[in-house]
Amino acid sequence: MEHPENLLWIIGAAVLLFAISFLEKKAEWFLNLVLRSVFGVIFMYFLNWGIEILGFTVAVGINAATALTVGILGFPGILVLYGLAVYHML
Structure with missing residues:
Protein backbone atom coordinates (compact mmCIF):
# COMPACT_ATOMS: atom_id res chain seq x y z
CA MET A 1 0.00 0.00 0.00
CA GLU A 2 1.26 3.36 -0.94
CA HIS A 3 -0.63 5.50 1.59
CA PRO A 4 -1.94 3.49 4.57
CA GLU A 5 -3.04 6.67 6.36
CA ASN A 6 -5.79 7.10 3.74
CA LEU A 7 -7.18 3.71 4.71
CA LEU A 8 -7.16 4.77 8.36
CA TRP A 9 -9.09 7.94 7.49
CA ILE A 10 -11.70 5.92 5.60
CA ILE A 11 -12.08 3.41 8.42
CA GLY A 12 -12.28 6.24 10.98
CA ALA A 13 -14.96 8.04 8.96
CA ALA A 14 -16.97 4.81 8.61
CA VAL A 15 -16.78 4.15 12.36
CA LEU A 16 -17.78 7.75 13.09
CA LEU A 17 -20.80 7.56 10.77
CA PHE A 18 -21.83 4.25 12.31
CA ALA A 19 -21.55 5.70 15.83
CA ILE A 20 -23.59 8.77 14.89
CA SER A 21 -26.26 6.58 13.32
CA PHE A 22 -26.38 4.33 16.38
CA LEU A 23 -26.53 7.22 18.86
CA GLU A 24 -29.20 9.01 16.83
CA LYS A 25 -31.52 6.04 17.16
CA LYS A 26 -30.86 5.85 20.89
CA ALA A 27 -31.41 9.58 21.29
CA GLU A 28 -34.69 9.37 19.40
CA TRP A 29 -35.83 6.47 21.59
CA PHE A 30 -34.83 8.31 24.78
CA LEU A 31 -36.54 11.53 23.68
CA ASN A 32 -39.67 9.57 22.84
CA LEU A 33 -39.62 7.97 26.31
CA VAL A 34 -39.17 11.32 28.04
CA LEU A 35 -41.92 13.04 26.05
CA ARG A 36 -44.40 10.21 26.64
CA SER A 37 -43.56 10.29 30.36
CA VAL A 38 -44.02 14.07 30.63
CA PHE A 39 -47.29 14.18 28.70
CA GLY A 40 -48.54 11.06 30.49
CA VAL A 41 -47.86 12.61 33.91
CA ILE A 42 -49.62 15.82 32.85
CA PHE A 43 -52.59 13.77 31.64
CA MET A 44 -52.67 11.77 34.90
CA TYR A 45 -52.55 15.00 36.93
CA PHE A 46 -55.62 16.39 35.17
CA LEU A 47 -57.36 13.00 35.26
CA ASN A 48 -56.76 12.79 39.03
CA TRP A 49 -58.11 16.32 39.36
CA GLY A 50 -61.23 15.47 37.32
CA ILE A 51 -61.86 12.29 39.30
CA GLU A 52 -61.54 14.25 42.54
CA ILE A 53 -64.07 16.84 41.33
CA LEU A 54 -66.52 14.01 40.58
CA GLY A 55 -66.14 12.83 44.18
CA PHE A 56 -64.39 9.51 43.61
CA THR A 57 -61.46 8.39 45.71
CA VAL A 58 -59.54 6.60 42.97
CA ALA A 59 -56.31 8.42 42.23
CA VAL A 60 -52.96 7.29 40.91
CA GLY A 61 -49.90 8.70 42.60
CA THR A 69 -44.69 3.01 33.29
CA VAL A 70 -46.47 5.62 31.19
CA GLY A 71 -43.27 6.39 29.30
CA ILE A 72 -42.74 2.76 28.32
CA LEU A 73 -46.34 1.71 27.73
CA GLY A 74 -47.92 5.00 26.66
CA PHE A 75 -51.69 5.37 26.95
CA PRO A 76 -52.20 1.66 27.77
CA GLY A 77 -49.91 2.28 30.75
CA ILE A 78 -52.33 4.92 32.03
CA LEU A 79 -55.18 2.42 31.66
CA VAL A 80 -53.17 -0.20 33.55
CA LEU A 81 -52.40 2.20 36.41
CA TYR A 82 -56.00 3.30 36.82
CA GLY A 83 -57.21 -0.27 36.41
CA LEU A 84 -54.93 -1.34 39.25
CA ALA A 85 -56.15 1.59 41.37
CA VAL A 86 -59.79 0.58 40.84
CA TYR A 87 -58.96 -3.08 41.55
CA HIS A 88 -57.17 -2.07 44.75
CA MET A 89 -60.17 0.03 45.79
CA LEU A 90 -62.51 -2.97 45.45
Whole structure:
Protein backbone atom coordinates (compact mmCIF):
# COMPACT_ATOMS: atom_id res chain seq x y z
CA MET A 1 0.00 0.00 0.00
CA GLU A 2 1.26 3.36 -0.94
CA HIS A 3 -0.63 5.50 1.59
CA PRO A 4 -1.94 3.49 4.57
CA GLU A 5 -3.04 6.67 6.36
CA ASN A 6 -5.79 7.10 3.74
CA LEU A 7 -7.18 3.71 4.71
CA LEU A 8 -7.16 4.77 8.36
CA TRP A 9 -9.09 7.94 7.49
CA ILE A 10 -11.70 5.92 5.60
CA ILE A 11 -12.08 3.41 8.42
CA GLY A 12 -12.28 6.24 10.98
CA ALA A 13 -14.96 8.04 8.96
CA ALA A 14 -16.97 4.81 8.61
CA VAL A 15 -16.78 4.15 12.36
CA LEU A 16 -17.78 7.75 13.09
CA LEU A 17 -20.80 7.56 10.77
CA PHE A 18 -21.83 4.25 12.31
CA ALA A 19 -21.55 5.70 15.83
CA ILE A 20 -23.59 8.77 14.89
CA SER A 21 -26.26 6.58 13.32
CA PHE A 22 -26.38 4.33 16.38
CA LEU A 23 -26.53 7.22 18.86
CA GLU A 24 -29.20 9.01 16.83
CA LYS A 25 -31.52 6.04 17.16
CA LYS A 26 -30.86 5.85 20.89
CA ALA A 27 -31.41 9.58 21.29
CA GLU A 28 -34.69 9.37 19.40
CA TRP A 29 -35.83 6.47 21.59
CA PHE A 30 -34.83 8.31 24.78
CA LEU A 31 -36.54 11.53 23.68
CA ASN A 32 -39.67 9.57 22.84
CA LEU A 33 -39.62 7.97 26.31
CA VAL A 34 -39.17 11.32 28.04
CA LEU A 35 -41.92 13.04 26.05
CA ARG A 36 -44.40 10.21 26.64
CA SER A 37 -43.56 10.29 30.36
CA VAL A 38 -44.02 14.07 30.63
CA PHE A 39 -47.29 14.18 28.70
CA GLY A 40 -48.54 11.06 30.49
CA VAL A 41 -47.86 12.61 33.91
CA ILE A 42 -49.62 15.82 32.85
CA PHE A 43 -52.59 13.77 31.64
CA MET A 44 -52.67 11.77 34.90
CA TYR A 45 -52.55 15.00 36.93
CA PHE A 46 -55.62 16.39 35.17
CA LEU A 47 -57.36 13.00 35.26
CA ASN A 48 -56.76 12.79 39.03
CA TRP A 49 -58.11 16.32 39.36
CA GLY A 50 -61.23 15.47 37.32
CA ILE A 51 -61.86 12.29 39.30
CA GLU A 52 -61.54 14.25 42.54
CA ILE A 53 -64.07 16.84 41.33
CA LEU A 54 -66.52 14.01 40.58
CA GLY A 55 -66.14 12.83 44.18
CA PHE A 56 -64.39 9.51 43.61
CA THR A 57 -61.46 8.39 45.71
CA VAL A 58 -59.54 6.60 42.97
CA ALA A 59 -56.31 8.42 42.23
CA VAL A 60 -52.96 7.29 40.91
CA GLY A 61 -49.90 8.70 42.60
CA ILE A 62 -47.49 10.59 40.40
CA ASN A 63 -43.94 9.41 40.97
CA ALA A 64 -40.97 8.02 39.05
CA ALA A 65 -42.45 4.52 38.78
CA THR A 66 -45.74 5.72 37.28
CA ALA A 67 -43.89 8.12 34.95
CA LEU A 68 -41.67 5.29 33.75
CA THR A 69 -44.69 3.01 33.29
CA VAL A 70 -46.47 5.62 31.19
CA GLY A 71 -43.27 6.39 29.30
CA ILE A 72 -42.74 2.76 28.32
CA LEU A 73 -46.34 1.71 27.73
CA GLY A 74 -47.92 5.00 26.66
CA PHE A 75 -51.69 5.37 26.95
CA PRO A 76 -52.20 1.66 27.77
CA GLY A 77 -49.91 2.28 30.75
CA ILE A 78 -52.33 4.92 32.03
CA LEU A 79 -55.18 2.42 31.66
CA VAL A 80 -53.17 -0.20 33.55
CA LEU A 81 -52.40 2.20 36.41
CA TYR A 82 -56.00 3.30 36.82
CA GLY A 83 -57.21 -0.27 36.41
CA LEU A 84 -54.93 -1.34 39.25
CA ALA A 85 -56.15 1.59 41.37
CA VAL A 86 -59.79 0.58 40.84
CA TYR A 87 -58.96 -3.08 41.55
CA HIS A 88 -57.17 -2.07 44.75
CA MET A 89 -60.17 0.03 45.79
CA LEU A 90 -62.51 -2.97 45.45
